[in-house]
Amino acid sequence: MGAEKKGTTRGLEDKPASSTGSETIPAATQSQGEKDQTSDLVPNTDKLASEPATTSAPSSPKKGIGQSAQSDQNFIGSYIAPLIPKFRATESRSTGEKKPEEKLAAEATVTEEQKAKEEKGKLDRTSVDNQTRCLVHLLMQRASDITESVHINMVEDLNSHLMEFPETCGVAVEENVIACLLRLRRRDSDPDLRAAVRQALSLVGYNDPVKGQGIRILTIDGGGLRGLVALQTLRRLEFLTGKPIYELFDYICGVSTGALIGFMLGINQLSLDECIERYRKLGPNVFKQNAIIGRMKMGWNHAFYSAETWENTLKEQVGSDRMVETSRNPKCPKVAAVSTIVNRGTPLKAYVFRNYNFLPRVHSSYLGGCQHQLWQAIRASTAAPGYFEELILGDDMHGDGGLLMNNPTALAINECKSLWPNTPVECVVSVGTGHFITPGNKSASISLKTKLDNVISSATDTEAIHTILKVLLPPDTYFRFNPYMSEGIELDESRPEKIDLLQAEGLRYLDRNEEKMKRAAHILTREKGFIQRLVEWARLTAHMLDRRQPPSSKI
Numbered sequence: 033m034g035a036e037k038k039g040t041t042r043g044l045e046d047k048p049a050s051s052t053g054s055e056t057i058p059a060a061t062q063s064q065g066e067k068d069q070t071s072d073l074v075p076n077t078d079k080l081a082s083e084p085a086t087t088s089a090p091s092s093p094k095k096g097i098g099q100s101a102q103s104d105q106n107f108i109g110s111y112i113a114p115l116i117p118k119f120r121a122t123e124s125r126s127t128g129e130k131k132p133e134e135k136l137a138a139e140a141t142v143t144e145e146q147k148a149k150e151e152k153g154k155l156d157r158t159s160v161d162n163q164t165r166c167l168v169h170l171l172m173q174r175a176s177d178i179t180e181s182v183h184i185n186m187v188e189d190l191n192s193h194l195m196e197f198p199e200t201c202g203v204a205v206e207e208n209v210i211a212c213l214l215r216l217r218r219r220d221s222d223p224d225l226r227a228a229v230r231q232a233l234s235l236v237g238y239n240d241p242v243k244g245q246g247i248r249i250l251t252i253d254g255g256g257l258r259g260l261v262a263l264q265t266l267r268r269l270e271f272l273t274g275k276p277i278y279e280l281f282d283y284i285c286g287v288s289t290g291a292l293i294g295f296m297l298g299i300n301q302l303s304l305d306e307c308i309e310r311y312r313k314l315g316p317n318v319f320k321q322n323a324i325i326g327r328m329k330m331g332w333n334h335a336f337y338s339a340e341t342w343e344n345t346l347k348e349q350v351g352s353d354r355m356v357e358t359s360r361n362p363k364c365p366k367v368a369a370v371s372t373i374v375n376r377g378t379p380l381k382a383y384v385f386r387n388y389n390f391l392p393r394v395h396s397s398y399l400g401g402c403q404h405q406l407w408q409a410i411r412a413s414t415a416a417p418g419y420f421e422e423l424i425l426g427d428d429m430h431g432d433g434g435l436l437m438n439n440p441t442a443l444a445i446n447e448c449k450s451l452w453p454n455t456p457v458e459c460v461v462s463v464g465t466g467h468f469i470t471p472g473n474k475s476a477s478i479s480l481k482t483k484l485d486n487v488i489s490s491a492t493d494t495e496a497i498h499t500i501l502k503v504l505l506p507p508d509t510y511f512r513f514n515p516y517m518s519e520g521i522e523l524d525e526s527r528p529e530k531i532d533l534l535q536a537e538g539l540r541y542l543d544r545n546e547e548k549m550k551r552a553a554h555i556l557t558r559e560k561g562f563i564q565r566l567v568e569w570a571r572l573t574a575h576m577l578d579r580r581q582p583p584s585s586k587i
Contacts, residue, residue, distance in 0.1 A: 464514025
C-alpha cells in the first residue's frame, strides 16, 4: 500500500503542470456525484478556478524543495478535502479562535466570584459588628421602664452573640461594654442578672482582683487512680487552712486525672471526702473490661477500655455545661484542663480548656477555648494512649495532656501572668500523684520494650519542671508535694489492697512534710492590706465611671 502511494505521487510530479498552476485530478476520472460533493464540501474550489492562469514549463525530474512541498500540499488538499465535511473544518477553526476569549471570560468570572465572596464576607463581618454595637448600646440605655427581666434578656442576648461570634469581643470592648456591665452588676441585686453579667465579663476578658495579696495557683499532675494521693494532700491543706480549695486559690489547673480533681473541687465544689469516695468507686466502674474484648479494641482503635462508658461517667460527675458558663458562680475560681493536640504535626501542641477568656489584645502562649462542655474537657485531657481513644473536637484530635506536660505548673503560671499581668505570684502549690524510681540495669544491652518504657517515662516525667521552678520562683512561694512510692502503681489500678497502699504511703509522706504544709497554709490565709484594697477600689471605680455614650444616630 505504501509503495503504491509513493509511485502515484512520483508519477504525478513527473507530469507537466496544468494551466491553473495546481495539480488536479482529471475530470474524466470523477463522476457527477463526486463533482457535486466536492462543490458542496470544498469552499476553495471556486477560488482555485478563478486564479489567473500561468504558463509554466514542464517540471524537471529534480524539483526544488519548495516546489515539491507545494505540489504535495495541492495534491493532498484536492484529494482529501472532499472526504472531510465542511462543518468540521469550520467548527475547529471557530473553536480555535474562541479559546483565548473563553479563557479570559472564565478568569473574569472567577475574579468576580472572588470579589463577590470577599465583599460578602466584609458585609457579613460588618453586619455582625453592628449587631454587637447594637446590643452594647441597648445595655447603656437608662430608661426607667426597663425591668430587671428585660435587662437579663439583654445580657443573655449579648452572651449568646459573643459565644457565637467570639471575634466580636474586641468590638464590644471598644464600645465600653466592660464599664456598662460593671455598673449593671453593682446597681442591681438580682442574682440571675449578676450571674449573666459575670459570664459576659468573662467572655470579653475582664477579671476581678485576686483573693489574696498575690496570685494563688494550684496545679495537679496526671496519674490515673493515683489521684487519690493528690486528694489526700489537698484534704490536709483544707484542714490546716479551714477553707475549701475553691476559696484558697485564684487559678486551678490539672492534667488528666488532675483535671478531673480540679473540676470536682473548683467547679462542682465538692468536699474532699466526697471526692475521695467517688474516686474509690471510679476505678471498678470505668477500668473494667474483658481481656479478649480489650485486646480486640486495641487493634481497632488503640484503646483497651470503652470510651463510651467513660464519657457517660463524666457527664454524670461533672455535667454538660459549657466551660465559660461556670463563671456565673461568684465563688468559682479560674479553672483549666490541659490536653495534647496530636494531629497538627510536630512538635505536639498543648490545648487549654478554660472557663475564662483574655482581653482582645492579650494573647496566650497556648491554644485553647472556653466554648467546650465540661465533660469534653476532661475526656480530652484523659485520653491516655492505650487506655482511651482520642477525642475529636472540630478539626483537632485531643490526646492525654500528660503526653506533653504531665506537670502543668509552668503553663499555669504563664496563663496567670496573662490574666493578671500587674499582680505578683504569691503562692504556687503543685500536687503530684506519687512517683516511683525503677531500679537500673547494668547490662550492656537493653530490650526494645525497655527502650519504649524509657521514652514514655521521660515524656510523662513531672520532676523536671519541679527542678526548674524551685530555683526560679522566690522562697516561700513554690511548694511541691509528690510522695515517693515503694512500688509502681499503674494508671488503671483498681484493686482495694493497692488503693489502700496508695493512701497509706501518701499519709506517711504528709506526716514527714507537715512543716512545709503549714508554711503553705499560712501564706494561703494571709489577708489583703489596706493599701491594696484601696488601690483595687479606685481601679474598679475608674472602670465604672468611664461613661462613654452611644452614638445619637439610630441603631
